[in-house]
Amino acid sequence: MAFAGRWETETQEGYDAFCKVLGIPDDIIEKGRDYKLITEVTQEGNDFSWTQIYPTNAKVTNKFTIGKECDMETIGGKKFKATVNMEGGKLTTSFPNYHHVCEISGGKLVETSQAGSVVLKRTSKKL
Template identity: 85%
Template sequence: MAFAGRWETETQEGYDAFCKLLGIPDDIIEKGRDYKLITEITQDGDNFTWTQLYPANAKVTNKFTIGKECDMETIGGKKFKATVNMEGGKLCANFPNYHHTSEISSGKLVETSTAGSVVLKRTSKKI
């Protein structure tokens, strides 16, 4: 249940390089660079609802159960199938172009997205 709650971005490392690698247009990168992304997570045992609130009232909600394949969607609207696993207290999933992990560390939500040698690390505080 450690993931449950409402989280707000505090810091991001590697944001520009990661977004460019995914082909996100420069104007969208600019708009999102300093945006305080809100992540809302509900957890009931192995069942999660994970919602991210973006600028201009855009939001993406993914529901998943640990260890079971599910339908997911990216902010760009790309739909894909993924299985989220729990590995050493970290939620791990393969997205179409990158590997994503989420963990709670020192009371913060730490999300790491890795595409080749490019890494985006987002740290969020509970609000």
């Protein structure tokens, strides 16, 4: 239940390089650089609902059960199938263009996304 709650982005490392490797246009990268993304997580056992809310009020919600394939969607509307696993207290999954790991460290939500050698690390505080 460590992931459950409402989180707000504090820091991002590698944002520009990560967005560029995913092919996101420069104007969108510029707009999103200082976003205070809100992440809302509910958890009941192995069942999760994970919602990301952007300052433009755009949001995307993915629901998943640990170890079971599910339908997911990116903020850009791309739909795909993925399986979220729990490994050593970390949630791991592969999106179409990158691998994503979420963990709680020092009371913070730490999300690490890796596309090839490019890494985005986002740290969020609990609200």
